[in-house]
Amino acid sequence: MRNAWSAATFSQGNGMRYQMSKRAFALLFATAQGVPLLGWGCCAAAEDLPTIPQPPLLKATGAASVKPKQGTLQLQNLMTLPGQFKLEPETPQTVNMELEIRYLDGFINNPSEGKGKGDHVQLRGYREWCDASRQKCAGTDGKAWTQTFVAPLIDAKPGQTVRVTLHNNLPPDPSCVSQGGSANTPHCFNGTNLHTHGLWVNPAGNSDNVLISILPQVAFQYEYNIPQEHPAGTYWYHTHLHGSTALQVSSGMAGALIIRGDRQPQAGDGEKGHGDLDTLLKPSDDGQFQESTLVFQQIQYACRDKDGQVKTDSDGRYLCAADDVGKIESYDLFGPGKWEKSGRYTSINGVIMGALPEATVGRVQRWRMIHGGVRDTIALELRLRRPHPARDIAGLTAEGSQDYVAQECTGDPLPLTLVAADGQTMGQAMAKTRVVFQPGYRWDALMVFPQEGDYCLINRVKSSNVDRVAPYTRLLGIVHANQAAAGRMDASPAAIERHLKAQLIKAARKNYPREVASLVVADLEQGMKLTRFVPHADILPSEVTGQQTLTFNIDTSVKGEAFFQVDGKPYDGSRMDRVLPLGGVDEWTLTSDFVSHPFHIHVNPFQIVKILDPQNRDISGPKMQRGMDEDDDQYVGLKGVWKDTLWIKNLYSGDSKSGMTPQKGKYTFIVRTRYERYIGDFVLHCHILDHEDQGMMQNVRIALPDSKGKPTSGHH
Known part of the structure; x- marks a missing residue:
């Protein structure tokens, strides 16, 4: 390597x-x-x-x-x-x-x-x-x-x-x-x-x-x-x-x-025995479907002077002298813009700007990717780096990273074919050239590198991001692709899709009995559908037994103060905010009144029904629509997808210069969830974790129901 x-x-x-x-x-x-x-x-x-x-x-x-x-x-x-x-x-x-x-x-x-x-x-x-x-x-x-x-x-x-x-x-x-x-x-x-x-x-x-x-x-x-x-x-x-x-x-x-x-899909109609995607993506002797797990983290340590102030240079970038020890001992390191300004770098499995596992031209890799950070947006792209001699990245500053990518990482963006969101297999594979991770997100992607060389793994953040900063670009790492015996392949997205589909069909015929394989292959041939591997049945409107609404907000009405709230209230550990019946099925309406927040609920995942932008257009369909915000490509293709964390967007930032009101920037998210098997108390919260620590959280209880499906309490 x-x-x-x-x-x-x-x-x-x-x-x-x-x-x-x-x-x-x-x-x-x-x-x-x-x-x-x-x-x-x-x-x-x-x-x-x-x-x-x-x-x-x-x-x-x-x-x-x-x-x-x-x-x-x-x-x-x-x-x-x-x-x-x-x-x-x-x-x-x-x-x-x-x-x-x-x-x-x-x-x-x-x-x-x-x-x-x-x-x-x-x-x-x-x-x-x-x-x-x-x-x-x-x-x-x-x-x-x-x-x-x-x-x-x-x-x-x-x-x-x-x-x-x-x-x-x-x-x-x-x-x-x-x-x-x-x-x-x-x-x-x-x-x-x-x-x-x-x-x-x-x-x-x-x-x-x-x-x-x-x-x-x-x-x-x-x-x-x-x-x-x-x-x-x-x-x-x-x-x-x-x-x-x-x-x-x-x-x-x-x-x-x-x-x-190891559960194989079963023959029969779609309600019977969906299987695990792992049985299709078995690593093989010829190198197909080899696997890497990538944990993205933002370790925002700082060194302080004798007065306890963070040491910075003239641009505000964090500094540590040779005899300093970097620590995280205060929440003054968190807040809008501080991660990008600090000059710190996103690490991958503990390494900053390192070499990722090598690839081979034409061989399919499965990348399991986890946003394990606190409060930034990650938007991944892969581009071929220009042939050697490329510039050495030693000494590359955060600011210089953007210039490096513009000059050296000049290839067309490589498709990342998404097959699972937040651990849940999707109904159809979805190829994207830019994959957005908000805090808590996970994406599983199938990767095909079409030609030999070094590929830049890039974080290209656009305007709608956690820290509300101007768009920026960072280099996260390098992937080297080795030449295969068959030589280079066509690098067009269509050719990569055909190649990937062929490998998946080959794996299905190899891994499953003939009757099951024919069903899986038929789905793959119709737009690379994965319907035999989705772990949950769709939640139909007729199943819904209740409605829930939730609104995130940050109250800034007191000068110099910020109060982090859900439904107008900060977290109270002694208060039970929602009591929901086991076996119930709720439709949730999720919004934010002030900037954007990733909603996360414990235990039961939810299915996305629709996502409405401020013009009331459903943007969760298969294609971008004319006039959509440039960052709404992160929502394209999410209709029907199961997740446990979702970016609840509002363009309103409280800046009077923008001329925008909360309603003009508000998005509306409709999701459905079943409360299955487990009773007990847990939480939902914003996954910008310093927001959660400061009150943007609620307690939830799943309780046994009575004969009419209403939650009950202990009879004493």
């Missing part, structure tokens, strides 16, 4: 070679289906890097879900995935992980400071426990810790139990016990808990419970029982204690969580 800005070379057992600065980076691999997950750390020696344990794959014996009987209220789950299967004898029933949370010392590459220069940082982070049975471990009493600023991969199967033990070894924090003042003032920076973002699991007890506090010097074990019907897909986990979520996630306390499925 070529990497002109690296200083050391490491080898992996699969024959691939990686280059990076020994001081700034470490290389961490997690094998998934025999394919490496790239997890690049910061500071350990290569020989000390362990492999994250992976559970073996399971095999499923599919049976269709049972349809509810008529007449009485039915509360069983309505998933359409085949749910009855057994774990193979060699497959462990549990996936166990132990994580310590403490301050970690290391180095983060800062390209602005020159080639190989890393800033010394001290950040709260996860360290994985590894026992003496693993050869790479060493230390007192046979135990040691590994270190990285991106959390390790959790890899599991439907039907397994995932146990994660957190040891909070951060120093005591008095604000966790007696904070005083508003609960929506950031506090308890050393308390923690854990959220499995997007998982359909129990929100109560020691499962996906974000309403508990794990205080310093306390250990707690989470237990996630993954239901047999759980969709396979790309999820993630991160800290979620109200008051410190943004600060801890920005420190790197986030990681990928992959649910892998």
Whole structure:
């Protein structure tokens, strides 16, 4: 792998070679289906890097879900995935992980400071426990810790139990016990808990419970029982204690969580046994469908002077001297425009502006991509870099990155063919040359590189973004594509689509019995449809049993103050904002009165019905419409798609110079969701995490219903 800005070379057992600065980076691999997950750390020696344990794959014996009987209220789950299967004898029933949370010392590459220069940082982070049975471990009493600023991969199967033990070894924090003042003032920076973002699991007890506090010097074990019907897909986990979520996630306390499925689609009508996309996209001996998981993070550390002020240059870009230690200890680092102005760089699996896994011309890769950041927009493009000698990117500043892309990354944009949103397989593959990630988003994309060379992975942010800054462009990394024996292929989007479709059809015929393969192939031939892999049945209007409305707002009526609200109220931990019946089906209307916010709700995903722009046009259809806002391409093709996080847009920014009112800039989002299987309390919130910490959140309770479907309370 070529990497002109690296200083050391490491080898992996699969024959691939990686280059990076020994001081700034470490290389961490997690094998998934025999394919490496790239997890690049910061500071350990290569020989000390362990492999994250992976559970073996399971095999499923599919049976269709049972349809509810008529007449009485039915509360069983309505998933359409085949749910009855057994774990193979060699497959462990549990996936166990132990994580310590403490301050970690290391180095983060800062390209602005020159080639190989890393800033010394001290950040709260996860360290994985590894026992003496693993050869790479060493230390007192046979135990040691590994270190990285991106959390390790959790890899599991439907039907397994995932146990994660957190040891909070951060120093005591008095604000966790007696904070005083508003609960929506950031506090308890050393308390923690854990959220499995997007998982359909129990929100109560020691499962996906974000309403508990794990205080310093306390250990707690989470237990996630993954239901047999759980969709396979790309999820993630991160800290979620109200008051410190943004600060801890920005420190790197986030990681990928992959649910892998072996359930093949079943023959018959569309209501019977949809399968897991993993069974179609099996990595093959000829190199097709090899997989990479990419976690995007924004670690916004700063160095401060003796008065506690952030050190900056004349342009406001953050500075750290050789003897400084970068930290994240205050919420003054978060706010509109601060990420872009800081000059910090988005990292991918812990590496800043590094080399991504190599590709081969014509071979299909599956990229699992996760926005694990706090409050910025990422808009990915891939373009072929001009032939060597290209300019060295060592010493490239954030500002210089835009010029570099304009001069060096001059190829036509490469299609990213999206097949899953937020872990949920889409009904039809969708090719885009610019893929927008708002905080919390995940996209699975199939990649085909049509010719040999280096490709620039670019973040091209347009006008509608989280930080409300002017459009800008950054280089995120480089992908090198090796020449295939067959030579280069036609690089046109149409040719790439034909090639991808042919590979998918070939895989279907190879992986499925003839009757099933014929159904999957017929769908693929009709516009690359994936209807046999969508994990949920569409929610029809006739199913809807209730209506919900939600409006985000930031109250700026008091000079110098901002109050973050949902439905006109800041978060109150003692207030239950919504009580909803198990088995109910709601249609939600989502809006924002002031700027834009990513809506996220725990436990149950939702299906997008329509997205109306300020002119009342539905912009979620398959094509851009004349007169649409340039950034509304992020909504094209989302009608009918299942998600758990959605960007609720409003062009109104409160700037009197714009001449705009909230209503003139307001978008309206209609989604539907089912409340299945689980009762308990959880939250919905804005996924700009400093907004959540300051009050843009609500409590939600799913309760057992009475015979008429209305929620009940305890009878005492």
